[in-house]
Amino acid sequence: MSPSTVSSALSVSLSARQRAIHDHIARHGFATLDALAALLGVSVQTVRREVIHLDRLGLVERFHGGAGAVDKARRRDYSEKKTLAREAKQRIAQAIMVQLRANETVFLDVGTTAETLAQTLALEDMPLRVVTASLPAAIALSGARQIETHVVGGVIGGADGSLIGAGAADALSQYRFDTCVIAASGYDDAWAPTDFDLQKIFLKRLVIKRSRMALLAMDAGKFARCAPIAIAPLGSFDRLVTDTPAPAAFMEAARDQGIIVQTSLPETQGAD
Helix, strand or coil, X not given: CCHHHHHHHHXXXXXXXXXXXXXXXXXXXXXXXXXXXXXXXXXXXXXXXXXXXXXXXXXXXXXXXXXXXXXXXXXXXXXXXXXXXXXXXXXHHHHHHCCCCCCCEEEECCCHHHHHHHHHHHHHCCCXXXXXCEHXXXXXXXXXXXXXXXXXXXXXXXXXXXXXXXXXXXXXXXXXXXXXXXXXXXXXXCCCEEECCXXXXXXXXXXHHCEEEEEXXXXXXXXXXXXXXXXXXXXXXXXXXXXXXXXXHHHHHHHHHCCEEEECCCCCCCCC
């Protein structure tokens, strides 16, 4: 659908409630029917009808239990990622922090979710050894007196300050991690987390194999997104930390593959 067609649909075809649903999904990338019903104060059946209409217009993509933005396969720029789901990433970071124990060796992945976790850890300043391939994460940790920060070598892989290549792989292969925190861009049809860059994915796979516990840190907008390369099967991870309830199909896959799903909701809504 062209931008002019989208603009026409938004201005002519949508009710105020449909516009609110579309705008919420556009901002967050994904929403469950239950969450939209609570947001709008209407029944799930009402929301489902509205989502069906928006899907027919090509303004959202409907799936079982929810809907997502239609640009789900587009690779977002780093500058765009930094503006998205900030509160969700902060809640995810807080939830991950309480999973860590003093004096652990932790791998921190690249990306804006990992950077948010680095900022959170720096404020808490608990005694940890943190190994990262993210220059922004390392900088965020640099003022924490009790955190020993290790930055792998390699070549800068893009605007996100990620380090890639043989030097990074060689460095990471020297460590055993108590916990690794892995980020991704979306999921495939089997709910394996996916990403775009094979060199970064190689490092993620290496670290997962060398970790006692593998945590997947992904905001709920990623449930409606995909990328071309699977990082690892969902069952390779011990826990997913996200910010809103996952779709029913994902929860079924998580149960089948033995992964714990932890939802870090706003304080006013409680948490799992």
